[in-house]
Amino acid sequence: MFTDPSVLGFFFVGGLVLLERDQxxxxxxYVTPLKIHEYLISKVMSLTLLAAVTSIVLFIVIHQSSFHVVPFLLAVILCSMFFTLLGINLAVRVKSVNAFLYTSPLIVIVFYLPLVDYIGIFDTPIFFILPTQAILLLMESAFRGAPIGIYLYSVAVLAVWIGLVYLWTYQSFQQFLKDKCFT
Incomplete structure (x- = not known):
């Protein structure tokens, strides 16, 4: 369930942005009242809604009512937001879908590292600074529950990462538009 919202957001938005570039x-x-913030937020919100709906349907079908919906939805929504922004950031930096697909593992692998701990191969406290660890903790707490500190930690870490990647994506997108439209 972790990979669905992250892959959907990251790769789907990459394809969308590259398609929009080609078109x-x-x-x-530059000639519409649409601002960069509004464009980015519309992409993030539409793909996040899609990820949330598909994930909740899958989870209900598979697990019926044996999970806590709030931490699960928090994990899916925040995961999708983060990876969608990351996908936009990469998409404005590459020239083609092939370049996006070849480059994406270099970025995604860093954020997927906590999965190594999750499956029991390697454990380090450094993983706790990555947003993926927070997402995994929220998803795990959907089944087992968790102390309030886990929720606070997870939401705080994800909020910081989403904020940072949003600012980075905004600047990258702004530079992309300047380069694309004025060169």
Missing amino acids: SIFSTL
Whole structure:
């Protein structure tokens, strides 16, 4: 369930942005009242909604009512937001879908490292600074429950990472538009 919202957000938005680039959609952003923030938020929210709906349907079908919905939805929503922003950031930096697909493992692998601990291969406290660890803790607490500190830690770490990647993506997208439209 971790990979569904992350892969959906990251790879799907990468394809969308690259398709929009090929169709010269971005040139129109300068003549419409649509702001970069609004564009980014619309992409993040639409893919996050899609990830949340599909994940909750899958979870209900598989686990019926034997899980806590709030930590699960928090994990899915925050995971999707983070990886969607990361996907946009990479998509504006590459020239083609192939370049996106070849480059994406270099970025995603860093954030997937806590999965190594989750499956019991390697454990280090450094993983706790990565957003993936927070996502995994929230997903795990959907089944076992968790102390309030786990929820606070997870939401705080994810909020910081989402904020940082949003600022980075905003700047990257702004530079991309300047390069694309004025060169």
